[in-house]
């Protein structure tokens with residue numbers, strides 16, 4: 294059984310819910326018996342007082358039944374909601390801990406569906422399947438015992454269709470599991486298509502490709518509809534089959550039980566109450582297909598959650614962490630090789646499946662120096678930046694920051710001391726202020742707040758903030774949709790600087806900003822004395838780097854290959 298099915302439920306809540314529902318069912322079992330008493334003892338014996346006592350007893354039982362049913366359903370709902378929250382948080386936490394190389398191979402819509410949709414299926418077990426299962430086990434099971442005690446002949450008659458029902462369920466069960474799995478996979482595919490279609494809406498509109506994505510969403514939706522219909526069709530056959538069997542039992546009870554009354558071997562009260570008990574079983578037995586589908590849906594969902602939780606491609610904390618000394622960070626890269634895709638299994642010397650992106654890459658940048666790594670598109674510049682940040686595991690070679698292997702830096706320290714302005718900037722739907730301070734503790738926020746004005750000035754944001762009526766409370770929109778490309782870059786730079794970094798890696802900014810603004814920003818950055826690594830197609834004004842490297846096909850060489858370039862010598866400052 295998939296472990297995600299039980300892992301997130303708190304047993305105490307479930308046991309309490311189950312106990313309340315069991316009591317409600319036991320009370321429900323007692324109430325029809327009062328009818329027999331009323332008919333056979335009260336009415337037949339012309340005992341009006343007894344009828345009043347029975348009525349009062351019935352009232353107490355009905356009230357208790359209602360209260361325990363309410364308590365059971367409420368406790369089951371609480372258990373389910375707690376389970377869903379715990380499962381969502383746990384699965385999302387796990388996804389967050391996975392390495393970028395794994396996540397880059399996944400579809401976001403599918404991950405969202407596993408975190409939200411699959412865990413939802415698991416919680417539904419407590420809300421719908423638990424009460425249905427208890428009314429089946431206690432309600433129907435208890436009824437079986439009572440009717441056996443009332444009249445074994447009629448009870449035997451009522452039990453006749455049971456083996457047939459069991460056989461029917463066993464046959465149906467084998468088909469439900471693969472169908473439930475297919476339904477969830479198609480739901481995931483639809484989420485992925487929607488996510489992609491909405492995530493790139495601006496480009497899609499600009500390309501006039503709306504129809505293409507509408508078709509993709511429609512196809513994914515049609516596939517899901519087919520899976521849903523197949524499941525519903527299957528269920529539609531099981532439901533009426535159960536109904537038919539139960540109706541036959543009711544008819545047989547009436548006709549054969551009536552004969553027993555005529556023959557004086559059964560009292561009218563017993564026949565009536567027998568009929569009542571059998572009718573009480575109709576609801577729970579009709580619920581059996583629901584339990585079956587809910588169980589297999591949750592099972593298929595739990596298998597998908599387990600599969601995701603079993604992924605261990607994560608960023609592991611360093612085995613021998615070393616705390617680097619404060620101050621500007623020198624960068625040493627030795628013989629670095631890297632490729633995206635499945636890394637080789639441990640102990641396996643063979644390279645991974647994916648092609649090598651970086652080869653024998655070596656460079657050295659002293660503390661406080663600036664280096665520019667230039668090269669054509671696809672050369673491997675951004676990849677180099679990600680390896681300097683220890684976001685990916687190199688296939689061989691190493692990156693040392695301040696003489697310590699980047700893999701041995703405590704990750705929190707690395708994220709704080711190495712600022713990163715990526716090619717694609719992540720901004721979330723919130724104020725500019727919240728985007729700037731994201732990830733900082735309360736104490737760090739206080740420190741950052743004190744030099745916020747200075748940082749806004751260095752990153753060229755001060756004028757934008759001053760000119761906007763909402764200032765720092767300006768809303769940036771989802772993924773920063775309300776800011777320009779250059780503004781997003783500057784917000785990312787300010788966000789990095791607010792952490793007091795000692796090394797800043799900037800991936801392509803020169804082309805996003807006008808020359809004078811570049812000059813202002815890079816001069817101000819150089820004046821701070823931190824180490825700077827710039828990745829792009831040309832050296833930005835004001836950077837004035839000590840080193841210029843040319844990267845092509847994942848290989849690095851000093852200087853620009855164009856002899857006319859002022860950086861052609863490979864020597865340093867032109």
Ligand SMILES: Nc1ncnc2c1ncn2[C@@H]1O[C@H](COP(=O)(O)OP(=O)(O)OP(=O)(O)O)[C@@H](O)[C@H]1O
Pocket residue numbers: 397633634650668669670671672673674675676677716
């Ligand atoms: N997440 C990824 N998964 C697989 N391959 C990738 C991934 N990211 C980049 N690549 C591949 O790695 C190579 C280097 O890409 P990279 O982004 O480092 O180049 P770049 O020099 O920064 O290019 P540009 O100047 O266009 O930004 C390219 O061939 C690219 O297709």
